[in-house]
Amino acid sequence: MISTDYHSNASLEKANKRFNNIPINFEDLFETDRPTLGRNIDVVVYRALILSIINHLGFNSLSKLYHAGEDFGKNLGVKSIDDMIYCFKSLGIGILELVSKNPIKIQVYECIFCSGLPNIGEPVCYFEQGMISGCLNSILNKEVKVIETKCYATGYDYCEFDVKILKK
Ligand SMILES: [Zn+2]
DSSP: OHHHHHHTOTTSOOOOOEETTEEEEGGGGGOOOOTTTOSOOOHHHHHHHHHHHHHHHOTTHHHHHHHHHHHHHHHTTOOSHHHHHHHHHHTTSOEEEEEEETTEEEEEESOTTTTTOOOOSSOOOHHHHHHHHHHHHHHHSSOEEEEEEEOGGGTOSEEEEEEEEOOO
16 A cells, blocks of 8 residues: 555656566566555565575675665665655655764664564664665765664664765
């Protein structure tokens, strides 16, 4: 329902990207034929998927997940911070706030991956860091590096991301 609103937002341009050798385009992901269950799934499915990817991808899995998130963020086609805030909320990724413009610092409340997880003493939102990076790349037209400095998994009730703009 909410995601459909996001999908129909004309200001958001969709890239038509094919995933490796699987002939499915990013745009195809928005179509669902689930008359009983609808568009939504429990976050536990998403969380289990991310954890199983980390477990099975092995070496460098965290940075691969970051880059995968980055691709996803770029595909969302956001044009402004407001677009990004709207997109994160409508897709149920989290409630995003820009807390500093220079340097850019972002907080995400109710994060899809970590909100409610135990405090394990390290940030865990690798895919989400990548998503933020990809979105900011689209908005700023610059390469950025996003680092999660606070997380529900480090004892906060939000995630905080520091953004470094990389010089080309
Ligand atoms: Zn987090």
